[in-house]
Amino acid sequence: MERIAIVGSRTDMARHAKELGLEVVLVHSPGSRPDRVRQYVDLMIECPVADAEAVLDVLAPLHRERPFRRVLAPGEDAVLTAAVVSEKLGIPGNSVETVVAIKNKVLTRQAMDRVGISPVLHRTVASEAELLAFLAEVNGKIILKPIDSTGSLSTLPIEDAEQARRAWGLYVADGHTEGLVEEFLEGPEVTLESFSVAGKHHPVGIDEYLKHPDQVVEIGDLFPGRVSEENRNEMVRLTSALLDAVGLLEGPSHTEFILTDKGPRVLETHCRIGGGAINELVKRAYGVDLSRLQVSVPLGLETFTPHALDSGKGAAMIFFMPKPGRVTRISGLDALETLGVPVHRMPVEKAWTGLVGLDPIRHAEVGVNLCLEVGEIAHPVRNNWELLMGFVIANGEDADRAAARAEEVMAAITIETEPIETEPVDGIPA
Template sequence: MPETAMLVVVDPYSSGSAFARRAKELYGIDSLAVLTSETLPPSLLATYPREDFTAEVRFSDVAETAAAIERLCGGRRPEFLICGSEPGVEAYDALAAHWGMRPNSGPSEPRRDKFLMQARLRDAGVPYIPHHKGSDTESIVAWCAGSGLAEYVVKPVKSFATDGVFFCSTLDEVRAACDRLFGRVDLAGELITELLVQERLVGPEFVVDSVSLDGTPFVVNMFRYTKETVGGTPVYRAMTAVEVGDHPEITAYVERALAALGIENGPAHSELVLTERGPVLIETGARMHGGLGPTLVERSSSHSLIDLTLASRVAPEEFLAGTRVAPSLRQGVVECFLFSPADGVVAENRVKETCGELGSYLFDTCAQSPGDRVDKTTDLITSYGRVVLANADPQALVRDVHRVLELDRRGLLLGITPA
């Protein structure tokens, strides 16, 4: 590896913020940031560790951005390239193809656009969700009326972090969801002009994290989601690690889905429902699990999602060595998502002192002080914090999860004065 080797991280936000520091620790290489948007949520922008990067470039078009990066690399292309978070998927794909750096295959759009994603599954013969895309409310309502489906999901075609996702049981609810979404700006700062409507699947929901090298995927870990529906929108409440080996049918399905979407290199984050007819994909992100997901894997699994993702781009031989053994859980781990029923101001923060008494308590992310503002929880971004629990005793872990969520429902963790 050259002494001056450079890793380019496209949108190093959320969990992708760890790549630069870890690359320095493991391989002694520096990193350069490519930023694709200035209109992301402030909470997401705040995760960018500017101090870990030697320089940054604002993405414009592929040729201009590549030239700017090459100037910073002494007139040559960088040695390594990785996608840090969901908004950067298309820019990352374009740069990887431009430099021929183990790019994914086929068009990039179906790896972000959920309508095109389902169409690619359908065309590849992979089980998919019946779906429709519309640019006006009435065409979407008309499709629903003729679909014969019992329930629907309405969301922006490039939704992430559950932004703008609505569960609907009636045509009036579909119409109301469309009216709320059309003309709004999404989390990536783009005006919503098209919506996806699809069947609402029934069954347990899983998330599967994988890393691929030259078309061969390795499933690193699985989690099972627990969600609640609040005001017609899904809100995460818990994410529980499960053994990969317990669900070979999910692994096999994810491998087919990744092939259909052309995700041949690097990480993928796939969410699916285990229906009566088998696994069906909700969506896949061609990037690593966001938020605390990789940290939970570090705490519970035999394998590191962060290190394998880096190795797939920086040290393929290490990736191959690390994936010869199947992953397994060392202990159970659960991420509890905390919920604010309304906008308000923090009166008292009792999260650490209350949850810290539980035998499974590992850490929390709730640093709010009295006087801080809190948003009503409507998606992942507006959850006011997380409590992470870990325990080798499954029954003790379940008890502590129930306790955290019950305390949160009763407003005993964060005292909030409604705005």
């Protein structure tokens, strides 16, 4: 029996590996929730997944006994570790150089500059003075973000010098000493999900982020994204050029864009499946399971068949984001269940370890997962890692119908809160 190592304890990849007849060695961080994965795993090892040398130390002896075919990571926290371990042990996969160039937003911008696909003003800054100088150069709205981070953590839009000073103070307080600052791009935010085989990049689908106009964090996702054919073709072209520039060979990728009035502009890319709902929405819209393909295709167990981007149906997910405060009343759930909409209840989890709570409603046309109870605290949502209060998911004949069904269900649920003392919700202290 062939075996693989999975670094990170999300469930789908391990389940698919077991279905494919593989032996699975799982490396999971202390404090993670490997109980969800246990039934699919032959050996579990506790080790910090972001510590490449520590993971190498525990996997190398096993590899010498019987080689791993692949070392794979389902999430952002371990993609670099998987690349380092693979390279050290001589296992095929994406190179360390490629993964570093993708994870480091400055290196990604430099790769785009080399091939002429990044007409976005940007700069690395290491002080308040440098941030202010860039603001003056752009003479417009800018955005400050960490060089290596995800989920909109410490990502701060800035419009004037006063905001810049406050933002830099918050940014430093979050533990950062250097950042990437870019001109702020106006327009809808969308992503292109792709799958690479032997260095050829195949578009899978476009995700549209549903957002409030004044928020960085999305309130939901819609598949396929409502994008013109011209913009869609340009997104495919830019993504392929970027992934070639960084040398991606295999597996899923998630490339983020802003659709400006001058055309699509790349924000960043990732050598993994998009976070949160995206893999589930791809499955619902196109019948394609990227998590399974990430295991099966590199091992030659299955082939990837490209499809037309306009060939899918619709799928949508909207996250619960009630007014911050203590929950005093939740209503509407009983009526939904009477109408046949399944409702799953589960506690809020402090760490985002994949799309928790989905399994009980995975096969429902429309379903609800709610993680709040009366008396609990609905916290401000300042980044994607805090989207922990649940969601509504829905299928549709097309994207508009899927979104409408999800919005109808969301509107039927009322979560009332009372104010408590909280941190500022905009991320920039007054």
